[in-house]
Amino acid sequence: MSNVSLTSEKPKLSFWQIWNMSFGFLGIQFGFALQGGFMSRIFQTLGASKDEIPILWLAAPLTGLIVQPIIGYLSDRTWNPKLGRRRPYFLLGAILSSLALFFVPHSPALWIAAGLLWVLDASINISMEPFRALVADKLPDSQRSYGFVVQTLIIGIGTWIASNLPWMVTKLGASNEAPEGVLPDSVKIAFLIGSIVFLGSVLYTIFTTKEYPPEDLESFKKNNEDTKGFANSVKEIFGNIANMPKLMLKLGTVQFFSWFAFFTMWSFATPAITEHVFHTTDTTSAAYNTAANNVGSYMGTYGLVSMVYALLLAFISSRVKINRKYLHMFSLIVGGIGFLSIYYIQEPWMLHLSFAGVGIAWASILSMPYAMLSSGIDSKKMGVYMGIFNMFIVIPQIIAAIGGINVTYKLLFGEDVIYTLSLAGCSLIVAGLANFLVTDKKAIKD
Numbered sequence: 001m002s003n004v005s006l007t008s009e010k011p012k013l014s015f016w017q018i019w020n021m022s023f024g025f026l027g028i029q030f031g032f033a034l035q036g037g038f039m040s041r042i043f044q045t046l047g048a049s050k051d052e053i054p055i056l057w058l059a060a061p062l063t064g065l066i067v068q069p070i071i072g073y074l075s076d077r078t079w080n081p082k083l084g085r086r087r088p089y090f091l092l093g094a095i096l097s098s099l100a101l102f103f104v105p106h107s108p109a110l111w112i113a114a115g116l117l118w119v120l121d122a123s124i125n126i127s128m129e130p131f132r133a134l135v136a137d138k139l140p141d142s143q144r145s146y147g148f149v150v151q152t153l154i155i156g157i158g159t160w161i162a163s164n165l166p167w168m169v170t171k172l173g174a175s176n177e178a179p180e181g182v183l184p185d186s187v188k189i190a191f192l193i194g195s196i197v198f199l200g201s202v203l204y205t206i207f208t209t210k211e212y213p214p215e216d217l218e219s220f221k222k223n224n225e226d227t228k229g230f231a232n233s234v235k236e237i238f239g240n241i242a243n244m245p246k247l248m249l250k251l252g253t254v255q256f257f258s259w260f261a262f263f264t265m266w267s268f269a270t271p272a273i274t275e276h277v278f279h280t281t282d283t284t285s286a287a288y289n290t291a292a293n294n295v296g297s298y299m300g301t302y303g304l305v306s307m308v309y310a311l312l313l314a315f316i317s318s319r320v321k322i323n324r325k326y327l328h329m330f331s332l333i334v335g336g337i338g339f340l341s342i343y344y345i346q347e348p349w350m351l352h353l354s355f356a357g358v359g360i361a362w363a364s365i366l367s368m369p370y371a372m373l374s375s376g377i378d379s380k381k382m383g384v385y386m387g388i389f390n391m392f393i394v395i396p397q398i399i400a401a402i403g404g405i406n407v408t409y410k411l412l413f414g415e416d417v418i419y420t421l422s423l424a425g426c427s428l429i430v431a432g433l434a435n436f437l438v439t440d441k442k443a444i445k446d
Helices: 015-022 024-045 050-056 059-076 087-106 110-138 141-171 185-208 217-226 230-242 246-276 286-317 324-344 348-365 368-374 379-389 391-412 419-437
Strands: none
Touching: 015 110, 015 141, 015 185, 024 050, 024 087, 024 110, 024 141, 024 185, 024 246, 024 286, 050 110, 050 246, 050 391, 059 087, 059 110, 059 230, 059 379, 059 391, 087 110, 087 185, 110 141, 110 368, 110 379, 141 185, 141 286, 141 348, 141 368, 230 379, 246 286, 246 324, 246 348, 246 368, 246 379, 246 391, 246 419, 286 348, 324 348, 324 368, 324 419, 348 368, 368 379, 379 391, 391 419
């Protein structure tokens, strides 16, 4: 057993050690990218109208709201001699996610697809939050930004590949057309590949990464026994929510507007772009399915750019101190401009430029807030605090899903569905400016 504990001074890790401990995020992002890029297409194919799409997405943030704090709390209190603290949750989530990914595109009815989205998102969350906490568990403060940026690099790779999978398998000969109410083979094969990659990448992290035990294992076990029970668990989780650090609340404002923007994109990018740029709405037509594949490719562009941007940030943050606050502000505003530009696009290839801006924001969203937060919270509660922090991700998505998108874009812009992406752009710029609220010097400076 390692003589390093969670509370002692941790040694610096090499790039490849950080890569191994974060590699499972490749599979997690395959799941998220396939979900984010193609669930609206699945819903439309199964008969959903454009206005119904956000409410069908409600399952995703609701499961995050419930699952993330609970999994974070449980993983803080877990120690298994073979799997450690976070890895048991990686494994459970990966198995469930892989099964859900396989079955989603085979849904025979809209309500089944919505239910499977619920299962898929809950399962992804079981794996994801412990991965965030693992970076803080394993790395000293001086490597936190670097660690989250490497994680973002892997996420970017996963986003780019997974978003392009239906297009790739179509090029390899899979059918991209199907009868009404049925998903084409290109989508089914893409989700099958995603299920295999999800489980395989998480297993790679489990086999290549060891965790540090609690400093006093006997005391750790005794404390868990003393506070055991459902009532105590609920009380402690709500107590942590009520007494969350001020830094978390300020960063939460930034997160709120950031994730409102991205949920809007995931919900409406396919119907908005296929209608506004490609002028097609018939889900049984070759034109629509080709356009929908192209939308996946454009969303893959934001994954590719986020990968390159994360690589750049990893290089910089490993050598010099960075100002996380202003870097995040800049990145979000660039992404907002990217969203706003989509309305004016006449040539489809130019959408790659718009989504490149979105990719810069995405890379920062997946790294800078977590790096800032982890510098200002109790390391012994890293899991539960990371789970609570994600309330600021799921609450804006819930608000968006129950009418926030439909009401706001029509009120501010007009009836055309393309205006949803204009709303996303405005929200991301507000998120960027909200960084002025963050004043904690330890969180700002790496």
